[in-house]
Amino acid sequence: MSEQKTETAGAGETGERVRALLAAAGLPASEAEIRRFAAAYPGYRAAADALYAVPEARYADPALRFRAEARITDWA
Amino acid sequence: MTQAPEAAPASAGAAGAALPRTLTEAAAALRAGRVTSRGLTEAAIAVADRLDPALGTYLARLDEQALAAADAADRDFAAGVDRGPLQGIPFGVKDILATADAPTTAQSLVLDPAWAAGRDAPVVARLRAAGAVITGKVSTMEFAVGMPDPEKPFPIPRNPWDPETWPGGSSSGTGSGVASGMFLAGLGTDTGGSIRIPAAFCGVTGLMPTFGRVPKSGCAPLGYSLDHIGPLARSARDCAAVLEVIAGPHPSDPDCVDAPFRSGEWSGDLTGLRVGVVREHHFPAEADPALEPAVDAAVDALRGLGAETAEVTLPYWDEMCTADIVTMACEALAYHQPDATSRWGDYFASTRAILAIGALMSGADYVQAQRMRRVAQDAIARLFDRVDVVVCPTVSRPAPRLEPYLREGAEVMELFSFIHTGYWDCLGNPVLAAPIGFTAEGLPLSLQFAGRAFEEMTLLRAADAFQQATDWHLRVPPLAAGAAA
Numbered sequence: 001m002s003e004q005k006t007e008t009a010g011a012g013e014t015g016e017r018v019r020a021l022l023a024a025a026g027l028p029a030s031e032a033e034i035r036r037f038a039a040a041y042p043g044y045r046a047a048a049d050a051l052y053a054v055p056e057a058r059y060a061d062p063a064l065r066f067r068a069e070a071r072i073t074d075w076a
Numbered sequence: 077m078t079q080a081p082e083a084a085p086a087s088a089g090a091a092g093a094a095l096p097r098t099l100t101e102a103a104a105a106l107r108a109g110r111v112t113s114r115g116l117t118e119a120a121i122a123v124a125d126r127l128d129p130a131l132g133t134y135l136a137r138l139d140e141q142a143l144a145a146a147d148a149a150d151r152d153f154a155a156g157v158d159r160g161p162l163q164g165i166p167f168g169v170k171d172i173l174a175t176a177d178a179p180t181t182a183q184s185l186v187l188d189p190a191w192a193a194g195r196d197a198p199v200v201a202r203l204r205a206a207g208a209v210i211t212g213k214v215s216t217m218e219f220a221v222g223m224p225d226p227e228k229p230f231p232i233p234r235n236p237w238d239p240e241t242w243p244g245g246s247s248s249g250t251g252s253g254v255a256s257g258m259f260l261a262g263l264g265t266d267t268g269g270s271i272r273i274p275a276a277f278c279g280v281t282g283l284m285p286t287f288g289r290v291p292k293s294g295c296a297p298l299g300y301s302l303d304h305i306g307p308l309a310r311s312a313r314d315c316a317a318v319l320e321v322i323a324g325p326h327p328s329d330p331d332c333v334d335a336p337f338r339s340g341e342w343s344g345d346l347t348g349l350r351v352g353v354v355r356e357h358h359f360p361a362e363a364d365p366a367l368e369p370a371v372d373a374a375v376d377a378l379r380g381l382g383a384e385t386a387e388v389t390l391p392y393w394d395e396m397c398t399a400d401i402v403t404m405a406c407e408a409l410a411y412h413q414p415d416a417t418s419r420w421g422d423y424f425a426s427t428r429a430i431l432a433i434g435a436l437m438s439g440a441d442y443v444q445a446q447r448m449r450r451v452a453q454d455a456i457a458r459l460f461d462r463v464d465v466v467v468c469p470t471v472s473r474p475a476p477r478l479e480p481y482l483r484e485g486a487e488v489m490e491l492f493s494f495i496h497t498g499y500w501d502c503l504g505n506p507v508l509a510a511p512i513g514f515t516a517e518g519l520p521l522s523l524q525f526a527g528r529a530f531e532e533m534t535l536l537r538a539a540d541a542f543q544q545a546t547d548w549h550l551r552v553p554p555l556a557a558g559a560a561a
Contacts, residue, residue, distance in 0.1 A: 021435050022435050022436075027417065027428075028417070028420045033429075033432070036429070036485060047401075048402055048437060050395065051395055051402075051441070051445060054392070054448060054451065056455075057450075060450050062446035062447045063449040064301075064446050067330070070330055073327040073328045075291075075329070076176075076195035076196055076198070
């Protein structure tokens, strides 16, 4: 990722979205980090969006289970 | 493979006795009276004295406690008390696992020391009960993710095959410690490949057990639904001996099922075993030129041992690589959120990058990743109806040079384009990484053996047969061979 491209990524709509999402999560990223994360964000977003495009997953149950009888037990 | 090192002879111990290379050989030698646990432990300490300053393997050495545990093991042997193959064996523990007799840091400024103070994780308690000699807490990437950060006050882990290269992570110290002879086996954890990557880069064997086989409580979490605790050692047989001790349910881990592990027979005969060979995605143009011949030779060796081989493809490859990152990042952010908002700068740069991904994903993205995991689990189970074991390269390139990744703003995620491990964490199947040769530069190459859930013995038997027929797993870095001789 070139510095020029990274600079561009930190500005504009993608950069503002990344800045807003990090702020909403309370993560005090630096401007340099925001630029780097913004440069990578379109790739991550596209990969995550692709998970919704798999027909076999349309009616799949997630690999999550809630157990009503569960209790917290200390480990030591 | 022009510079592949020879299998070094057994090294001289502190008392001048020949020391075994593998845990399994050491266990036999202890019982035959050829070595003592004190002798093994003193030799391991001597190697650490010589090499640890250069390799950054240990975060905390426990020499005195280890020698006391070794003496206790020797007294037990003398009294006829046999706690199993780990009794008297020098053993490293990744510093993300709680130990009662040493600080647990997760190699981080952030982890509250009170969390683990004075307490053993269930797997550590099981090691102690089995008589293992814990020599110290070994290096990890911060909270088992990312890369070293030279700005932080921790050693930079280095690879004994070439200290200018990375030993892999996050179980860096466990890999470098086994490869260099600082201990005969150790514990690592694997959320996206953190057992198998250092096993591959350090030329040793690493086993990620089935998710739910080993209790993961007492381990600082990275991804709750992805974390696996497992062994790194010289051989598949060594890994089986460790798994036998650490597997089994514990009430503190709701994911851990009642499925203790017992080793079976080591026949070396693979007649009838159906092996699926994966090539898609694993041989990119940038792959090391030695990789494909090494994999071909390994597959030929399996065939020569009686296995039937056929090329297969892994279903939902891209989706599982994405699901691993999404799941890990979101689960990690949930754990770290209070500290990340108040102590952001105390985290390693690459840890911050992973946590940021968690913030960039939505709750729906997380759930969708879990739906895809279910779909892929079903598909991989159907693949394992057709084959008993799947083999594929662990990495496409050898250990990378460290220096570029220590620069500010280094793009760490590009590493994962040639690391092929995260797919399996999402599925939960057991996978073993074993050495299969060397690059022209003398750096190790590695093959993964994957199997059906809770059928570790099938892939362990396949890897053991391969290791009976080859000696890649016994090769010792020249640096360590010189130090031990």
